[in-house]
Amino acid sequence: METAVLSGPVAAQFAAEGFAVLPDFYAPADVSALLHAVESSAGSGPNFRRSQEVFAIRELLKEIPSLWPLLETPALRELLAGLFPAGCQLVKAIYFDKPAGSNWLVAWHQDLMINVDQRADLPGFGPWTSKAEGVSVQPPVAVLENVATLRIHLDDCDATNGALKVVPGSHRHGVVPAAAIAGFTPDATVCAVPAGGMMLMKPLLLHASNRSTSNRPRRVMHLEFASAELPDGLAWREGRLL
Numbered sequence: 001m002e003t004a005v006l007s008g009p010v011a012a013q014f015a016a017e018g019f020a021v022l023p024d025f026y027a028p029a030d031v032s033a034l035l036h037a038v039e040s041s042a043g044s045g046p047n048f049r050r051s052q053e054v055f056a057i058r059e060l061l062k063e064i065p066s067l068w069p070l071l072e073t074p075a076l077r078e079l080l081a082g083l084f085p086a087g088c089q090l091v092k093a094i095y096f097d098k099p100a101g102s103n104w105l106v107a108w109h110q111d112l113m114i115n116v117d118q119r120a121d122l123p124g125f126g127p128w129t130s131k132a133e134g135v136s137v138q139p140p141v142a143v144l145e146n147v148a149t150l151r152i153h154l155d156d157c158d159a160t161n162g163a164l165k166v167v168p169g170s171h172r173h174g175v176v177p178a179a180a181i182a183g184f185t186p187d188a189t190v191c192a193v194p195a196g197g198m199m200l201m202k203p204l205l206l207h208a209s210n211r212s213t214s215n216r217p218r219r220v221m222h223l224e225f226a227s228a229e230l231p232d233g234l235a236w237r238e239g240r241l242l
């Protein structure tokens with residue numbers, strides 16, 4: 001991925017370590033407006049998953065379209081221009097609340113699957129899964145290397161309320177076999193992010209998160225962007241050109 005326009009130490013860290021934290025990316029008033037839009041949405045249906053352990057909204061911008069004008073600040077446009085000088089599309093948007101005291105933990109993994117519109121017989125693509133929400137596939141590593149995940153934090157987040165743990169540099173090892181993951185995790189670090197902060201992450205970065213031992217929620221908007229067009233016969237299921 002080109003990061004020439006995203007200058008300075010943040011760009012260097014993102015390229016070398018596969019993640020970076022940008023505190024103060026959204027002002028407190030922006031965070032309040034984003035939370036208000038989520039809380040006042042009367043949404044229900046299969047894209048909404050509510051339990052004691054997690055509240056998640058898939059296809060977030062389709063479910064709550066009023067969020068995009070709030071998210072698309074000059075700072076976001078500048079960041080995306082730095083990450084993707086030739087333009088990009090939003091390919092996935094999810095909201096996750098890990099509520100206070102949640103037992104939801106996420107084991108070490110890489111984000112290897114992308115959401116697409118249909119199955120297609122294409123070299124390098126597979127395995128495929130079909131769920132109620134649609135088709136997903138593991139694409140070639142080159143496609144994943146062209147995706148950037150932006151996690152917008154709406155609460156102060158640290159090790160006690162489910163901050164992501166990551167293995168710096170693990171994105172440079174391609175797809176890590178399950179049996180090899182334990183060899184990487186002694187080098188893990190916790191990514192604390194303040195409310196209004198943004199965590200940038202590459203999908204091939206090994207990451208995990210713990211249960212919450214805090215009385216604070218951990219609300220995050222997880223947005224994935226990509227510049228790569230998929231081969232003929234396949235399209236990003238949630239693709240939104242910017």
Ligand SMILES: O=C(O)CCC(=O)C(=O)O
Binds near residue numbers: 096162164207209222
């Ligand atoms: O938000 C979390 O704690 C984990 C999310 C995650 O691992 C993912 O979206 O791949």
